[in-house]
Amino acid sequence: MRRPAHRPRTPRPHRADPPHRRRAHRPHRPHRARRLGAAALVAGLLATLSWSSPVGADPAAPPGLPEAIDAILADPRLDGATAGVVVADADSGAVRYAHRPEERLLPASNAKLTTSAAALELLGPDHRFRTEVLAHGSRRGAVLAGDLYLRGTGDPTLLAADYRALAARVARAGITRVTGHLVADDTRFDRARIGRGWAADDESAYYAAPISALTVAPDTDYDAGSVVVHTTPGAREGDRPRVRTVPHSRYPRVVNRASTVPAGQPRTLAVERAHGGDTLTVSGAIPLDGQPGKEWVSVREPTVHAATVFAEALAAEGVRVDGATRAGRPTPADAEPVATHRSMPLSRLLRPFLKLSNNTHAEVLTKAIGYERAGSGSWGAGLAAIVGYLRAEGLETARLRQVDGSGLSRMNALTAGQLARLLTAVRDAPWYPLWQAALPVACDPDRLTGGTLRSRMCDTPAARNARAKTGSLTGASALTGYVTDRAGRELAYSVVLNHHLAPSVKDIEDAIVVTLAAWDDRGTSRAPRGAPAADRARDQSGALECAWRKPLTC
Structure with a gap:
Protein backbone atom coordinates (compact mmCIF):
# COMPACT_ATOMS: atom_id res chain seq x y z
CA MET A 1 0.00 0.00 0.00
CA ARG A 2 1.29 3.47 -0.86
CA ARG A 3 1.80 5.37 2.36
CA PRO A 4 0.83 8.98 1.81
CA ALA A 5 3.11 11.80 2.78
CA HIS A 6 2.18 13.85 5.81
CA ARG A 7 0.15 16.89 4.89
CA PRO A 8 0.54 20.37 6.33
CA ARG A 9 -2.49 21.17 8.40
CA THR A 10 -3.91 24.59 9.23
CA PRO A 11 -6.45 25.18 11.96
CA ARG A 12 -9.90 26.46 11.30
CA PRO A 13 -11.94 28.24 13.96
CA HIS A 14 -14.43 26.19 15.92
CA ARG A 15 -15.95 26.28 19.37
CA ALA A 16 -13.61 27.09 22.21
CA ASP A 17 -12.08 23.92 23.56
CA PRO A 18 -9.32 23.32 26.07
CA PRO A 19 -6.00 23.28 24.18
CA HIS A 20 -5.61 19.53 24.51
CA ARG A 21 -8.92 19.00 22.74
CA ARG A 22 -8.45 21.37 19.82
CA ARG A 23 -7.94 19.65 16.52
CA ALA A 24 -6.63 21.21 13.36
CA HIS A 25 -8.83 20.93 10.33
CA ARG A 26 -7.25 20.01 7.02
CA PRO A 27 -8.58 22.28 4.28
CA HIS A 28 -9.13 21.11 0.74
CA ARG A 29 -6.10 21.83 -1.46
CA PRO A 30 -7.28 22.05 -5.09
CA HIS A 31 -3.72 22.60 -6.35
CA ARG A 32 -2.66 19.01 -5.64
CA ALA A 33 -1.96 17.41 -8.98
CA ARG A 34 -3.52 14.09 -8.16
CA ARG A 35 -6.90 15.59 -7.21
CA LEU A 36 -9.49 16.88 -9.59
CA GLY A 37 -11.12 20.19 -8.79
CA ALA A 38 -14.89 20.12 -8.35
CA ALA A 39 -15.51 21.63 -11.79
CA ALA A 40 -13.04 19.27 -13.44
CA LEU A 41 -14.67 16.30 -11.70
CA VAL A 42 -18.11 17.22 -13.00
CA ALA A 43 -16.72 17.65 -16.48
CA GLY A 44 -14.95 14.31 -16.23
CA LEU A 45 -18.02 12.55 -14.98
CA LEU A 46 -20.08 13.84 -17.87
CA ALA A 47 -17.78 12.11 -20.35
CA THR A 48 -17.39 8.37 -20.61
CA LEU A 49 -13.71 7.70 -21.05
CA SER A 50 -12.46 4.37 -22.41
CA TRP A 51 -9.20 2.51 -22.31
CA SER A 52 -8.94 1.89 -26.02
CA SER A 53 -6.66 -0.57 -27.71
CA PRO A 54 -3.71 1.09 -29.50
CA VAL A 55 -4.26 2.51 -32.95
CA GLY A 56 -3.92 -0.22 -35.54
CA ALA A 57 -4.91 -2.96 -33.09
CA ASP A 58 -6.75 -6.02 -34.28
CA PRO A 59 -10.41 -4.99 -34.85
CA ALA A 60 -11.41 -8.30 -33.27
CA ALA A 61 -9.73 -7.33 -29.98
CA PRO A 62 -11.87 -7.19 -26.83
CA PRO A 63 -14.19 -4.17 -26.50
CA GLY A 64 -13.25 -1.16 -24.38
CA LEU A 65 -13.99 -0.95 -20.68
CA PRO A 66 -17.16 1.14 -21.14
CA GLU A 67 -18.64 -1.48 -23.45
CA ALA A 68 -17.77 -4.24 -20.97
CA ILE A 69 -19.47 -2.46 -18.07
CA ASP A 70 -22.42 -1.38 -20.22
CA ALA A 71 -22.98 -5.04 -21.10
CA ILE A 72 -23.13 -5.94 -17.40
CA LEU A 73 -25.59 -3.12 -16.69
CA ALA A 74 -27.84 -4.48 -19.47
CA ASP A 75 -28.88 -7.29 -17.10
CA PRO A 76 -32.70 -7.55 -17.30
CA ARG A 77 -32.93 -7.40 -13.50
CA LEU A 78 -32.06 -3.71 -13.84
CA ASP A 79 -34.92 -2.99 -16.25
CA GLY A 80 -36.70 0.01 -14.75
CA ALA A 81 -33.97 0.40 -12.12
CA THR A 82 -31.41 3.18 -11.78
CA ALA A 83 -27.67 2.55 -11.81
CA GLY A 84 -24.94 5.00 -10.97
CA VAL A 85 -21.42 3.73 -11.73
CA VAL A 86 -18.09 5.56 -11.68
CA VAL A 87 -14.59 4.12 -12.12
CA ALA A 88 -11.57 6.37 -11.57
CA ASP A 89 -7.83 6.06 -11.36
CA ALA A 90 -7.20 5.97 -7.62
CA ASP A 91 -4.05 8.10 -7.74
CA SER A 92 -4.93 10.80 -10.27
CA GLY A 93 -8.70 10.82 -9.90
CA ALA A 94 -9.09 10.65 -13.67
CA GLU A 103 -27.89 10.68 -10.19
CA ARG A 104 -28.83 11.04 -6.52
CA LEU A 105 -29.47 7.57 -5.16
CA LEU A 106 -30.05 5.77 -1.88
CA PRO A 107 -26.55 4.71 -0.78
CA ALA A 108 -27.59 2.33 2.04
CA SER A 109 -24.50 1.49 4.11
CA ASN A 110 -22.17 3.27 1.70
CA ALA A 111 -23.05 6.31 3.83
CA LYS A 112 -20.68 4.81 6.40
CA LEU A 113 -17.82 5.84 4.11
CA THR A 114 -18.52 9.53 4.64
CA THR A 115 -19.14 9.06 8.37
CA SER A 116 -15.99 7.02 9.01
CA ALA A 117 -13.74 9.33 7.00
CA TYR A 149 -22.91 8.60 39.03
CA LEU A 150 -22.21 6.47 35.97
CA ARG A 151 -21.28 8.87 33.16
CA GLY A 152 -21.03 7.79 29.54
CA THR A 153 -19.67 9.51 26.45
CA GLY A 154 -20.98 7.10 23.81
CA ASP A 155 -18.71 4.04 24.05
CA PRO A 156 -20.43 1.32 21.95
CA THR A 157 -17.92 -1.37 22.98
CA LEU A 158 -18.75 -1.66 26.68
CA LEU A 159 -19.48 -5.24 27.71
CA ALA A 160 -20.98 -6.58 30.94
CA ALA A 161 -17.43 -7.55 31.94
CA ASP A 162 -16.39 -3.89 31.71
CA TYR A 163 -19.18 -2.87 34.05
CA ARG A 164 -18.13 -5.62 36.45
CA ALA A 165 -14.58 -4.23 36.34
CA LEU A 166 -15.87 -0.73 37.11
CA ALA A 167 -17.90 -2.09 40.02
CA ALA A 168 -14.83 -3.91 41.36
CA ARG A 169 -12.87 -0.63 41.29
CA VAL A 170 -15.63 1.08 43.27
CA ALA A 171 -15.34 -1.64 45.91
CA ARG A 172 -11.54 -1.37 45.92
CA ALA A 173 -11.93 2.38 46.47
CA GLY A 174 -13.48 1.45 49.81
CA ILE A 175 -17.12 2.25 49.08
CA THR A 176 -19.48 -0.45 50.32
CA ARG A 177 -22.66 1.60 50.75
CA VAL A 178 -24.28 4.49 48.87
CA THR A 179 -27.06 6.21 50.79
CA GLY A 180 -28.40 8.01 47.73
CA HIS A 181 -29.11 6.91 44.18
CA LEU A 182 -27.22 5.35 41.31
CA VAL A 183 -27.58 7.93 38.51
CA ALA A 184 -26.91 7.10 34.87
CA ASP A 185 -25.61 10.22 33.12
CA ASP A 186 -26.18 9.90 29.36
CA THR A 187 -26.43 13.65 28.79
CA TRP A 198 -35.78 4.82 10.12
CA ALA A 199 -38.48 2.28 9.32
CA ALA A 200 -41.00 1.69 12.11
CA ASP A 201 -40.95 -2.06 11.53
CA ASP A 202 -37.21 -2.08 12.34
CA GLU A 203 -37.84 -0.80 15.87
CA SER A 204 -36.97 -4.05 17.66
CA ALA A 205 -34.16 -4.99 15.25
CA TYR A 206 -30.74 -4.85 16.84
CA TYR A 207 -29.32 -3.07 13.79
CA ALA A 208 -31.71 -0.17 14.49
CA ALA A 209 -31.03 0.02 18.23
CA PRO A 210 -31.78 3.32 19.98
CA ILE A 211 -28.72 5.56 20.37
CA SER A 212 -27.48 6.63 23.80
CA ALA A 213 -24.26 7.89 25.35
CA LEU A 214 -24.42 5.01 27.82
CA THR A 215 -24.91 1.47 26.54
CA VAL A 216 -23.86 -2.14 26.93
CA ALA A 217 -23.14 -4.59 24.10
CA PRO A 218 -23.91 -8.33 24.22
CA ASP A 219 -20.77 -9.56 22.43
CA THR A 220 -17.62 -8.50 20.62
CA ASP A 221 -19.52 -7.53 17.49
CA TYR A 222 -20.35 -4.60 19.80
CA ASP A 223 -24.02 -4.35 18.87
CA ALA A 224 -24.64 -1.81 21.61
CA GLY A 225 -28.16 -1.31 22.89
CA SER A 226 -29.28 -4.86 22.19
CA VAL A 227 -29.48 -8.26 23.85
CA VAL A 228 -29.01 -11.77 22.53
CA VAL A 229 -31.86 -14.07 23.54
CA HIS A 230 -30.74 -17.71 23.79
CA THR A 231 -33.45 -20.38 23.60
CA THR A 232 -33.27 -24.15 24.09
CA PRO A 233 -36.02 -26.80 24.27
CA GLY A 234 -37.57 -27.64 27.61
CA ALA A 235 -36.89 -30.98 29.28
CA ARG A 236 -40.25 -32.46 28.18
CA GLU A 237 -43.04 -31.84 25.70
CA GLY A 238 -45.25 -29.03 26.91
CA ASP A 239 -42.51 -27.37 28.96
CA ARG A 240 -41.56 -23.76 28.42
CA PRO A 241 -38.30 -23.44 26.50
CA ARG A 242 -35.31 -22.29 28.51
CA VAL A 243 -34.62 -18.62 27.83
CA ARG A 244 -31.50 -16.66 28.72
CA THR A 245 -30.49 -13.11 27.78
CA VAL A 246 -26.96 -11.82 27.25
CA PRO A 247 -26.07 -9.61 28.95
CA HIS A 248 -28.34 -10.90 31.69
CA SER A 249 -30.12 -8.38 33.91
CA ARG A 250 -33.56 -7.48 35.21
CA TYR A 251 -33.97 -5.17 32.20
CA PRO A 252 -35.48 -5.80 29.75
CA ARG A 253 -38.27 -7.97 31.14
CA VAL A 254 -38.77 -11.30 29.34
CA VAL A 255 -42.15 -13.02 29.03
CA ASN A 256 -41.95 -16.66 27.92
CA ARG A 257 -45.13 -17.88 26.22
CA ALA A 258 -43.53 -20.49 23.99
CA SER A 259 -43.79 -24.25 24.33
CA THR A 260 -41.74 -27.35 23.63
CA VAL A 261 -43.41 -29.61 21.05
CA PRO A 262 -42.70 -33.21 19.96
CA ALA A 263 -39.48 -33.94 18.12
CA GLY A 264 -39.66 -33.43 14.38
CA GLN A 265 -42.30 -30.71 14.47
CA PRO A 266 -41.48 -27.32 12.90
CA ARG A 267 -39.77 -24.60 14.86
CA THR A 268 -41.92 -21.45 15.02
CA LEU A 269 -40.19 -19.71 17.90
CA ALA A 270 -40.11 -15.91 17.74
CA VAL A 271 -38.72 -13.18 19.99
CA GLU A 272 -40.34 -9.78 19.68
CA ARG A 273 -40.44 -6.41 21.40
CA ALA A 274 -43.71 -4.59 20.85
CA HIS A 275 -43.77 -1.03 19.54
CA GLY A 276 -42.92 1.42 22.32
CA GLY A 277 -42.49 -1.36 24.89
CA ASP A 278 -39.61 -2.75 26.89
CA THR A 279 -40.82 -6.34 27.28
CA LEU A 280 -39.39 -9.15 25.17
CA THR A 281 -41.99 -11.78 24.37
CA VAL A 282 -40.94 -15.30 23.40
CA SER A 283 -43.73 -17.13 21.56
CA GLY A 284 -44.29 -20.09 19.24
CA ALA A 285 -42.88 -23.59 19.46
CA ILE A 286 -39.53 -25.31 19.58
CA PRO A 287 -39.28 -29.10 18.97
CA LEU A 288 -37.87 -31.31 21.68
CA ASP A 289 -34.95 -32.22 19.43
CA GLY A 290 -34.48 -28.65 18.19
CA GLN A 291 -31.13 -26.92 18.18
CA PRO A 292 -30.47 -23.99 20.51
CA GLY A 293 -31.35 -20.66 18.92
CA LYS A 294 -30.25 -17.04 19.23
CA GLU A 295 -32.13 -13.85 18.44
CA TRP A 296 -30.68 -10.33 18.55
CA VAL A 297 -33.21 -7.74 19.78
CA SER A 298 -32.82 -4.06 20.60
CA VAL A 299 -33.78 -2.66 23.99
CA ARG A 300 -36.07 0.34 24.27
CA GLU A 301 -33.92 2.27 26.76
CA PRO A 302 -30.21 1.49 26.39
CA THR A 303 -29.31 3.81 29.27
CA VAL A 304 -31.58 1.93 31.68
CA HIS A 305 -30.20 -1.36 30.40
CA ALA A 306 -26.58 -0.29 31.02
CA ALA A 307 -27.38 1.16 34.45
CA THR A 308 -29.16 -2.03 35.47
CA VAL A 309 -26.20 -4.16 34.43
CA PHE A 310 -23.90 -1.88 36.46
CA ALA A 311 -26.21 -1.85 39.48
CA GLU A 312 -26.25 -5.64 39.56
CA ALA A 313 -22.45 -5.69 39.21
CA LEU A 314 -22.15 -3.35 42.20
CA ALA A 315 -24.36 -5.63 44.28
CA ALA A 316 -22.24 -8.63 43.30
CA GLU A 317 -19.15 -6.73 44.54
CA GLY A 318 -20.82 -6.02 47.88
CA VAL A 319 -21.62 -2.36 47.16
CA ARG A 320 -25.14 -1.54 48.42
CA VAL A 321 -27.08 1.35 46.91
CA ASP A 322 -29.97 2.41 49.15
CA GLY A 323 -31.75 4.54 46.57
CA ALA A 324 -33.14 3.86 43.11
CA THR A 325 -31.41 3.65 39.76
CA ARG A 326 -32.16 6.81 37.82
CA ALA A 327 -31.29 7.93 34.30
CA GLY A 328 -30.78 11.16 32.43
CA ARG A 329 -29.36 13.52 35.09
CA ALA A 339 -13.22 4.63 38.43
CA THR A 340 -12.69 5.09 34.69
CA HIS A 341 -12.88 2.84 31.63
CA ARG A 342 -11.38 3.93 28.30
CA SER A 343 -12.50 2.32 25.06
CA MET A 344 -10.32 1.02 22.29
CA PRO A 345 -9.14 3.83 19.97
CA LEU A 346 -11.13 4.70 16.88
CA SER A 347 -8.35 3.17 14.78
CA ARG A 348 -9.33 -0.26 16.21
CA LEU A 349 -13.07 0.38 16.33
CA LEU A 350 -13.00 0.94 12.56
CA ARG A 351 -12.61 -2.78 11.97
CA PRO A 352 -15.87 -4.06 13.50
CA PHE A 353 -17.58 -0.84 12.39
CA LEU A 354 -16.83 -1.15 8.68
CA LYS A 355 -16.18 -4.88 8.29
CA LEU A 356 -19.53 -5.77 9.91
CA SER A 357 -21.38 -2.62 8.84
CA ASN A 358 -22.34 -1.71 12.41
CA ASN A 359 -25.06 0.95 12.39
CA THR A 360 -24.77 1.84 16.07
CA HIS A 361 -21.09 2.69 15.69
CA ALA A 362 -21.91 5.06 12.83
CA GLU A 363 -24.58 6.90 14.79
CA VAL A 364 -22.50 7.13 17.98
CA LEU A 365 -19.60 8.57 15.99
CA THR A 366 -21.92 11.07 14.32
CA LYS A 367 -23.14 12.37 17.69
CA ALA A 368 -19.60 12.31 19.11
CA ILE A 369 -18.47 14.48 16.18
CA GLY A 370 -21.31 16.87 16.94
CA TYR A 371 -20.24 17.15 20.58
CA GLU A 372 -16.55 17.62 19.78
CA ARG A 373 -17.07 20.15 17.00
CA ALA A 374 -20.12 22.09 18.20
CA GLY A 375 -20.72 21.10 21.83
CA SER A 376 -23.94 19.29 20.89
CA GLY A 377 -24.17 15.51 20.87
CA SER A 378 -26.93 15.49 18.29
CA TRP A 379 -27.49 14.19 14.78
CA GLY A 380 -27.93 17.74 13.54
CA LEU A 400 -26.27 15.43 -1.49
CA ARG A 401 -28.35 14.70 1.60
CA GLN A 402 -27.21 12.72 4.63
CA VAL A 403 -29.64 12.39 7.53
CA ASP A 404 -27.95 9.67 9.58
CA GLY A 405 -24.49 8.20 9.98
CA SER A 406 -25.18 4.61 9.01
CA GLY A 407 -27.27 4.75 5.85
CA LEU A 408 -30.24 3.03 7.46
CA SER A 409 -32.50 5.96 6.57
CA ARG A 410 -34.14 5.93 3.16
CA MET A 411 -33.89 9.75 3.09
CA ASN A 412 -30.15 9.71 2.34
CA ALA A 413 -29.14 10.73 -1.18
CA LEU A 414 -25.61 10.44 -2.60
CA THR A 415 -24.22 9.92 -6.08
CA ALA A 416 -21.72 7.39 -7.36
CA GLY A 417 -19.60 10.35 -8.47
CA GLN A 418 -19.50 11.78 -4.95
CA LEU A 419 -18.56 8.44 -3.44
CA ALA A 420 -15.80 7.89 -6.00
CA ARG A 421 -14.58 11.43 -5.39
CA LEU A 422 -14.29 10.70 -1.65
CA LEU A 423 -12.23 7.57 -2.34
CA THR A 424 -9.67 9.49 -4.36
CA LEU A 434 -6.19 2.56 8.61
CA TRP A 435 -9.37 3.40 6.73
CA GLN A 436 -8.53 1.36 3.65
CA ALA A 437 -7.52 -1.65 5.77
CA ALA A 438 -10.88 -1.51 7.57
CA LEU A 439 -12.85 -2.05 4.35
CA PRO A 440 -14.13 -5.63 3.75
CA VAL A 441 -11.89 -7.77 1.52
CA ALA A 442 -13.41 -9.94 -1.21
CA CYS A 443 -13.35 -13.68 -0.47
CA ASP A 444 -11.18 -13.46 2.63
CA PRO A 445 -12.80 -16.04 4.93
CA ASP A 446 -11.75 -14.35 8.16
CA ARG A 447 -14.82 -12.66 9.55
CA LEU A 448 -13.00 -9.51 10.64
CA THR A 449 -11.05 -9.27 7.41
CA GLY A 450 -13.49 -10.31 4.70
CA GLY A 451 -16.47 -8.95 6.62
CA THR A 452 -19.50 -8.45 4.38
CA LEU A 453 -17.46 -9.46 1.31
CA ARG A 454 -16.04 -12.68 2.69
CA SER A 455 -18.11 -14.96 0.42
CA ARG A 456 -18.13 -12.76 -2.68
CA MET A 457 -15.99 -12.75 -5.85
CA CYS A 458 -14.25 -15.99 -4.93
CA ASP A 459 -12.27 -17.76 -7.69
CA THR A 460 -11.95 -14.50 -9.64
CA PRO A 461 -9.17 -11.91 -10.10
CA ALA A 462 -10.94 -9.76 -7.50
CA ALA A 463 -10.57 -12.32 -4.70
CA THR A 480 -17.78 1.30 -3.31
CA GLY A 481 -14.07 0.69 -2.93
CA TYR A 482 -10.74 -0.11 -4.55
CA VAL A 483 -9.37 -2.85 -6.81
CA THR A 484 -6.07 -3.39 -8.63
CA ASP A 485 -6.36 -4.24 -12.32
CA ARG A 486 -4.27 -6.76 -14.25
CA ALA A 487 -1.79 -4.05 -15.25
CA GLY A 488 -1.16 -3.14 -11.58
CA ARG A 489 -3.17 0.10 -11.51
CA GLU A 490 -5.32 0.79 -8.48
CA LEU A 491 -8.85 1.85 -9.35
CA ALA A 492 -11.53 3.49 -7.24
CA TYR A 493 -15.10 2.53 -8.09
CA SER A 494 -18.63 3.11 -6.92
CA VAL A 495 -21.64 1.07 -8.03
CA VAL A 496 -25.03 2.19 -6.68
CA LEU A 497 -28.12 0.31 -7.87
CA ASN A 498 -31.61 1.50 -6.90
CA HIS A 499 -35.26 0.69 -7.59
CA HIS A 500 -34.63 -2.92 -8.62
CA LEU A 501 -37.20 -5.62 -7.85
CA ALA A 502 -34.84 -8.60 -7.87
CA PRO A 503 -34.08 -10.42 -4.60
CA SER A 504 -30.42 -9.52 -5.10
CA VAL A 505 -28.23 -7.71 -7.60
CA LYS A 506 -24.97 -8.33 -5.76
CA ASP A 507 -23.58 -10.45 -8.60
CA ILE A 508 -24.02 -7.49 -10.96
CA GLU A 509 -21.86 -5.36 -8.67
CA ASP A 510 -19.37 -8.22 -8.43
CA ALA A 511 -19.23 -8.63 -12.20
CA ILE A 512 -18.20 -4.99 -12.61
CA VAL A 513 -15.46 -5.28 -9.99
CA VAL A 514 -14.21 -8.59 -11.41
CA THR A 515 -14.10 -6.97 -14.85
CA LEU A 516 -11.94 -4.18 -13.44
CA ALA A 517 -9.64 -6.66 -11.69
CA ALA A 518 -9.19 -8.61 -14.95
CA TRP A 519 -8.61 -5.53 -17.11
CA ASP A 520 -5.53 -4.20 -18.79
CA ASP A 521 -5.03 -2.05 -21.88
CA ARG A 522 -5.64 -5.04 -24.12
CA GLY A 523 -9.06 -5.77 -22.63
CA THR A 524 -10.44 -8.22 -20.10
CA SER A 525 -9.29 -11.76 -19.47
CA ARG A 526 -12.79 -13.05 -20.11
CA ALA A 527 -14.10 -11.87 -16.76
CA PRO A 528 -17.40 -13.53 -15.83
CA ARG A 529 -20.61 -11.55 -16.17
CA GLY A 530 -21.57 -12.35 -12.61
CA ALA A 531 -20.23 -13.83 -9.44
CA PRO A 532 -19.76 -17.60 -9.30
CA ALA A 533 -23.01 -19.48 -8.81
CA ALA A 534 -21.99 -20.60 -5.32
CA ASP A 535 -21.50 -16.99 -4.24
CA ARG A 536 -24.83 -15.97 -5.73
CA ALA A 537 -26.61 -18.73 -3.84
CA ARG A 538 -25.34 -17.41 -0.53
CA ASP A 539 -26.94 -14.00 -0.90
CA GLN A 540 -30.31 -14.16 -2.55
CA SER A 541 -31.85 -11.60 -0.22
CA GLY A 542 -30.83 -8.03 -0.91
CA ALA A 543 -33.26 -6.55 1.62
CA LEU A 544 -30.62 -6.08 4.34
CA GLU A 545 -26.88 -5.87 4.67
CA CYS A 546 -25.74 -9.46 4.98
CA ALA A 547 -23.96 -8.81 8.28
CA TRP A 548 -27.27 -7.71 9.78
CA ARG A 549 -28.77 -11.18 9.40
CA LYS A 550 -27.61 -12.94 12.54
CA PRO A 551 -25.88 -15.30 12.78
CA LEU A 552 -23.66 -13.84 10.07
CA THR A 553 -24.71 -15.21 6.67
CA CYS A 554 -21.98 -13.72 4.50
Missing part, protein backbone atom coordinates in the same frame (compact mmCIF):
# COMPACT_ATOMS: atom_id res chain seq x y z
CA VAL A 95 -12.48 9.17 -14.50
CA ARG A 96 -12.30 6.03 -16.65
CA TYR A 97 -15.99 5.21 -16.81
CA ALA A 98 -19.15 6.99 -15.76
CA HIS A 99 -22.79 5.98 -15.99
CA ARG A 100 -25.29 8.46 -14.50
CA PRO A 101 -22.59 9.76 -12.12
CA GLU A 102 -24.71 12.66 -10.83
CA ALA A 118 -15.12 12.38 8.81
CA ALA A 119 -14.69 10.66 12.18
CA LEU A 120 -11.04 9.93 11.48
CA GLU A 121 -10.43 13.52 10.38
CA LEU A 122 -12.51 15.34 13.01
CA LEU A 123 -12.08 13.04 16.04
CA GLY A 124 -8.73 11.50 15.13
CA PRO A 125 -7.62 7.84 15.03
CA ASP A 126 -6.64 7.99 18.71
CA HIS A 127 -10.09 9.10 19.90
CA ARG A 128 -11.36 7.02 22.82
CA PHE A 129 -14.65 7.06 24.69
CA ARG A 130 -14.51 7.44 28.48
CA THR A 131 -16.96 5.89 30.92
CA GLU A 132 -16.62 7.12 34.48
CA VAL A 133 -17.98 6.40 37.94
CA LEU A 134 -18.08 9.49 40.16
CA ALA A 135 -19.13 10.09 43.75
CA HIS A 136 -21.09 13.14 44.85
CA GLY A 137 -21.53 13.66 48.56
CA SER A 138 -19.45 13.11 51.66
CA ARG A 139 -17.46 10.00 52.53
CA ARG A 140 -17.74 8.52 56.01
CA GLY A 141 -15.47 5.56 55.97
CA ALA A 142 -16.98 3.00 53.59
CA VAL A 143 -20.24 4.97 53.28
CA LEU A 144 -20.90 7.50 50.54
CA ALA A 145 -23.54 9.86 51.88
CA GLY A 146 -24.75 10.96 48.48
CA ASP A 147 -25.17 9.66 44.94
CA LEU A 148 -23.01 7.53 42.69
CA ARG A 188 -23.39 13.80 26.47
CA PHE A 189 -25.89 13.00 23.70
CA ASP A 190 -29.35 14.45 23.17
CA ARG A 191 -32.53 12.47 23.85
CA ALA A 192 -33.25 11.63 20.18
CA ARG A 193 -32.91 7.85 20.16
CA ILE A 194 -34.05 6.89 16.64
CA GLY A 195 -32.64 8.23 13.41
CA ARG A 196 -34.67 10.31 10.98
CA GLY A 197 -36.47 8.17 8.44
CA PRO A 330 -26.04 15.33 34.54
CA THR A 331 -23.16 14.70 36.89
CA PRO A 332 -22.46 17.61 39.27
CA ALA A 333 -19.28 19.52 38.46
CA ASP A 334 -17.79 18.81 41.90
CA ALA A 335 -18.29 15.04 41.75
CA GLU A 336 -15.11 13.08 42.44
CA PRO A 337 -13.86 10.36 40.07
CA VAL A 338 -13.83 6.85 41.46
CA ALA A 381 -24.57 18.97 14.83
CA GLY A 382 -22.73 15.82 13.83
CA LEU A 383 -24.11 15.71 10.31
CA ALA A 384 -23.37 19.40 9.80
CA ALA A 385 -19.73 18.70 10.68
CA ILE A 386 -19.62 15.67 8.37
CA VAL A 387 -21.02 17.70 5.47
CA GLY A 388 -18.49 20.44 6.23
CA TYR A 389 -15.71 17.89 6.03
CA LEU A 390 -17.01 16.58 2.69
CA ARG A 391 -17.17 20.12 1.35
CA ALA A 392 -13.51 20.64 2.33
CA GLU A 393 -12.68 17.49 0.37
CA GLY A 394 -14.19 18.97 -2.76
CA LEU A 395 -17.60 17.26 -2.79
CA GLU A 396 -20.49 19.39 -3.98
CA THR A 397 -22.49 19.08 -0.78
CA ALA A 398 -25.44 21.09 -2.09
CA ARG A 399 -26.16 18.05 -4.27
CA ALA A 425 -9.69 12.55 -2.08
CA VAL A 426 -8.75 10.74 1.15
CA ARG A 427 -5.70 8.92 -0.16
CA ASP A 428 -3.21 11.48 1.15
CA ALA A 429 -4.77 11.62 4.63
CA PRO A 430 -2.40 10.36 7.33
CA TRP A 431 -5.14 7.98 8.52
CA TYR A 432 -5.87 6.60 5.03
CA PRO A 433 -4.03 3.27 5.55
CA ARG A 464 -8.46 -10.86 -1.85
CA ASN A 465 -7.84 -7.94 -4.19
CA ALA A 466 -11.00 -5.83 -4.05
CA ARG A 467 -11.74 -3.85 -0.90
CA ALA A 468 -15.12 -2.18 -0.61
CA LYS A 469 -17.99 -1.04 1.57
CA THR A 470 -21.16 -2.91 0.83
CA GLY A 471 -24.69 -1.57 1.19
CA SER A 472 -28.13 -3.18 1.11
CA LEU A 473 -31.70 -2.13 1.75
CA THR A 474 -34.84 -3.30 0.00
CA GLY A 475 -34.48 -2.16 -3.61
CA ALA A 476 -31.10 -0.55 -3.01
CA SER A 477 -27.63 -2.03 -3.28
CA ALA A 478 -24.19 -0.43 -3.41
CA LEU A 479 -20.51 -1.33 -3.54
